[in-house]
Amino acid sequence: MAAPTGRDTCECKPDMAAVKAVSSPLPLALRIVAECPVTKARACVLTLPHGSVNTPVFMPVGTQGTMKGISAQQLEQLDCQICLGNTYHLGMRPGPELIEKANGLHGFMNWKRNLLTDSGGFQMVSLVELSKVTEEGVLFRSPYDGKEILLTPEQSIGIQNSLGSDIMMQLDDVVSSTVTGPRVEEAMHRSVRWLDRCIAANQNPHRQNLFAIIQGGLNAELRRACLDEMTKRDVPGFAIGGLSGGEEKDDFWKMVTLSTDHLPREKPRYLMGVGYAVDLVVCVALGCDMFDCVFPTRTARFGSALVPWGSLQIKQKQYAKDFQPIDPECECPTCKRHSRAYLHALFKSDTAAMHHITIHNISYQLTLMRAVRQSIIEQRFPEFVRSFMRRMFPNDEPHPSWVVDALASVNITLNR
Numbered sequence: 451m452a453a454p455t456g457r458d459t460c461e462c463k464p465d466m467a468a469v470k471a472v473s474s475p476l477p478l479a480l481r482i483v484a485e486c487p488v489t490k491a492r493a494c495v496l497t498l499p500h501g502s503v504n505t506p507v508f509m510p511v512g513t514q515g516t517m518k519g520i521s522a523q524q525l526e527q528l529d530c531q532i533c534l535g536n537t538y539h540l541g542m543r544p545g546p547e548l549i550e551k552a553n554g555l556h557g558f559m560n561w562k563r564n565l566l567t568d569s570g571g572f573q574m575v576s577l578v579e580l581s582k583v584t585e586e587g588v589l590f591r592s593p594y595d596g597k598e599i600l601l602t603p604e605q606s607i608g609i610q611n612s613l614g615s616d617i618m619m620q621l622d623d624v625v626s627s628t629v630t631g632p633r634v635e636e637a638m639h640r641s642v643r644w645l646d647r648c649i650a651a652n653q654n655p656h657r658q659n660l661f662a663i664i665q666g667g668l669n670a671e672l673r674r675a676c677l678d679e680m681t682k683r684d685v686p687g688f689a690i691g692g693l694s695g696g697e698e699k700d701d702f703w704k705m706v707t708l709s710t711d712h713l714p715r716e717k718p719r720y721l722m723g724v725g726y727a728v729d730l731v732v733c734v735a736l737g738c739d740m741f742d743c744v745f746p747t748r749t750a751r752f753g754s755a756l757v758p759w760g761s762l763q764i765k766q767k768q769y770a771k772d773f774q775p776i777d778p779e780c781e782c783p784t785c786k787r788h789s790r791a792y793l794h795a796l797f798k799s800d801t802a803a804m805h806h807i808t809i810h811n812i813s814y815q816l817t818l819m820r821a822v823r824q825s826i827i828e829q830r831f832p833e834f835v836r837s838f839m840r841r842m843f844p845n846d847e848p849h850p851s852w853v854v855d856a857l858a859s860v861n862i863t864l865n866r
């Protein structure tokens with residue numbers, strides 16, 4: 451266990467030694483291919499140590515202890531260019547030493563493309579009941595053997611250095627987006643201090659990119675202050691954190707757009723924990739490049755298949771004799787091979803049904819983002835958004851007001 455730095459950093463002062471450490475050429479390049487002239491949407495190519503990533507991109511979760519429902523090979527077949535590895539589970543079991551021996555997480559998973567790992571902190575705060583945040587780090591009780599463990603920013607980066615991911619996330623002080631008051635401000639300042647400790651701890655700045663995470667809850671002033679401080683550091687990319695945790699959608703999109711307004715144009719912007727199709731399309735319009743969410747894979751396990759008109763509950767009786775694929779327009783291996791009726795029957799007896807729907811759902815997300823990207827390149831993104839929303843909310847179904855307002859803020863009027 452690494453010793454805490456014990457540094458009594460004054461609030462938000464950049465650590466120049468740490469800043470310098472990443473000033474050498476970054477193992478990341480962002481090329482802006484096209485910008486939408488109407489909205490804040492953009493299409494880029496992000497070059498990372500394990501190949502290029504076309505953005506906007508949805509990043510599926512590739513590891514959750516064991517891979518739930520999809521293999522590295524299948525992700526590759528879906529032309530997934532980057533996926534997530536879960537630091538918390540991998541850091542506990544099999545443990546970073548073993549993964550390091552297997553040539554990092556790439557070798558362990560046999561995944562040749564890019565990987566993003568989280569700091570591990572979020573899982574501890576959200577999954578482990580007994581967790582406590584101090585200036586040193588996150589203190590929690592191991593769910594495996596009950597021992598107390600302290601996860602410091604240095605250790606989080608140490609684990610992620612062992613995993614060898616292409617993008618690492620800083621340890622941040624996570625507060626639920628529904629919490630208000632002084633705790634939010636404390637967490638924001640602490641996240642800035644922990645960012646400096648993470649930058650200083652990174653042993654591989656030449657091949658592993660550390661992303662900062664913007665915090666500040668739903669308070670515009672705190673978000674702005676966090677943006678001001680964090681963008682002073684020359685980190686390779688920025689994430690927008692602390693959202694998508696049950697807050698009002700009106701607060702959500704306003705914090706997203708405020709963040710993209712202040713983030714540097716030449717660096718990637720990653721909106722954490724967002725994965726509903728409608729949210730993805732809106733947040734691309736607001737200027738975000740990267741997204742992740744467990745939703746598409748989690749919902750698949752309950753028999754929910756994502757389609758351009760919402761979702762289809764494969765367990766429902768109406769699909770028992772329906773011989774169409776989940777989505778006749780979908781090109782995924784599941785839709786090419788299996789009918790709704792088959793999946794419906796399979797769901798009753800076999801976990802393979804979950805697996806087939808997981809593949810379809812990931813394919814849906816990746817295909818959606820490719821279509822979004824193509825429309826930005828072809829300068830018809832606003833029209834794409836309108837037709838996407840017409841399909842998602844057909845007939846007289848009203849568009850959610852937050853969608854209307856968020857899109858109006860970037861000059862897209864939804865006609866109804």
Ligand SMILES: [Zn+2]
Binds near residue numbers: 780781783784785786
């Ligand atoms: Zn499909």
